[in-house]
Amino acid sequence: MTQIYPIAHLLGGVILLCAFALLSQRRISAMITLYQAEAITLSAAAFWQGLAQGAPSLYLTGLITLGIKAILLPIGLRRIVWRFGLTRANESALPLGLSLVMGVGLIGVAVLVVLPTTVSALSLTREDLAISLSIVLLGLLVMTSRRHALAQVIGFLSLENGLVLAATGMPDMPFVAELTASLLVLLGVLVVGVFLFRMNEHFDSLDLAGLEDIERRGR
Amino acid sequence: MSFALAAICLPLFATVFLALAGSPLLGARINLGLSTAVFALTLGVVSHPGHGLVAADPLGAIFGVLTGFVSLTIGVSNIGFVRCEQAGFSHRQWRVYHALCQMVLGSTLLGLYADNIGLLWAATEGATLACIFGVGLPRTATALEAAWKYFILGGVGIALALFGTMLVYLAAQPALGPGLPALSLIALSAHAGRLDGSLLTLAFVFLLFGYGTKAALVPLHGWLPDAYAEGPAPLTTALSGLTLNVALIAILRFRHLLQANRLEGGAAMPPGPFLLVLGLASILLTAFSLSRRRDSRRFFGFSSIEHSGLAVFAFGVGGATAIFGGLLHMVIHTLIKSALFQALIRAASFRGGAGAGQFGFSHLRGMMAANKYLAWVLGACVFALTGLPPSGLFVSEFIIISQTIQREPLAALPLGLGLALCALAVIRTIGPMVIGPPPKPVTPTKAGVTAHLASLHLILAFGVAFAMPWFLVRALSAIAVALR
16 A cells, blocks of 8 residues: 555645636636536545545545535536626636735645644645645635635635545544535535525515515415 | 433424424424423433433533523514514425524534534534524525625634644544544543644634634624624524524633643643634724614624623633633623513514514614513613623623733723723613604504513523522532633
């Protein structure tokens, strides 16, 4: 099993790269594609950790990630983009160059914070943790630097990928699959929430359905 | 099955049935029945705390009883709210509303009773999700916006708290090894000295910001006033106020891990300064923003931020006495604030409805003309929030301030200033609300059972503060000494 470290690091690195590339995208559909690539790599990382640690529950995490985050959520997001014609609606509050520089700075902060504080932990966990903290911070940066709700959501989804990566890297942590699943509930609600919110922006109010219902019951 | 598990599972399972069937009034009655049963179960938890993943320690048990009691009185006044607002929502929305009430109750109890930081996190997430749905329930543009704001802030807070939870697990590896014990609060606190101190500090920063979002500490408070002002009132104000306690207790427990680790020679940083800064910021920001609020729910939402900040400040001061004061403050504030919101909802229903936008101060002027009893109760609730005697909060604030002068003298002046400004802003609202001229001619109305319940809350708060029963003194002191 001498390949455990290099492959785990390679997968973590690819996820980090995707999270970083989110910062530079101008189109929402490109962000969704990147997120999808990130989720596929994450599920591969979960399978790999399951193999390396001999923990079958991590396979479940990998399967959930693959099925919902790599396939279902991107489909939902693309539908939202298509339904409301949002291909170009992706304003950034910061110049792209500046946000890239800040992203590099955040990765530096994550490495500087995590590596000295985790001297006693296993080296695989240490570096995984540094990578996941970078992804979490990059996700926060995407959420703060983008004005559009959908771009913020993608930032949050990417942030959550960092959390799952950290959870799979913990040595034999109980409840990883359960925690991943309950996070997914949050994500599902988020995507549906965007849908409702956009509806609201477009039609001014969602009250109509409720009013009709009341009228019908009244008669 | 232990009492604790039953108290958690009963409302959570009932969620499914309440969401599927029932008329609005039937749902409200079932809600009341469930809350009564849960209150009885929480009383049982005190003597039989259970074991394993759901094992209530004395702190959880005390706040469990408080949660059960408050949810019971909310259940009673909720019936009045449903009667008054019945036309405002469709049947389906009412079902969702009742289900969400039980979900918040179940998650809150899970957060209080869980002896596992993973479960604690899941409970916080469940309560947050339920509140978000509740806030967005009216489906108006402002409600959806408030729900969205809550979602983004709450979601980030939940994510940060999970990261902190994982870091605590990692910090526990040298002492407890892989597996469930490394997530158990009791085991963590028993081996606090052998945890990895520097990793624990890093974890605490994430946990503080994660649970601090749920406890509405400045600068993470943005969701609370909006959420209080937009959702259906009993759910988003009175019931969700109970979940603030879960977050505050979580912060207290993690603070204790850091402190114990430090005292036993670990490398953790002192947690006090973090908590003092966030607590003071919350109090001062509230002090300067209270006087500009026109909507009463938003106003008292800000007041919740102040009291949450004061509890965190007390935990930051440290020492058994200050923590005793902080816990007492949380108990009394919960009693008074839930009484206030129940009286407020009743008052708003006198003026035509208790929906969003009907809680403006200008709308609620001169309650004396409608009902003298309710007006006095409402005035007494608001006055109790100021912390002036004979309010119960006077005792807890006195303890906290005297401990601050003793242990953190530099923080005493800004604390006093903040509290005085808040009290001033709160006291200014009493006059117009109670004896001012009503906005339009009103006919006298019956106060209803809500007013009696609010008085009961106030009497209990007074009793707990000035004539605390010996068993409660002993239990709270033991908790404060253990968590100092």
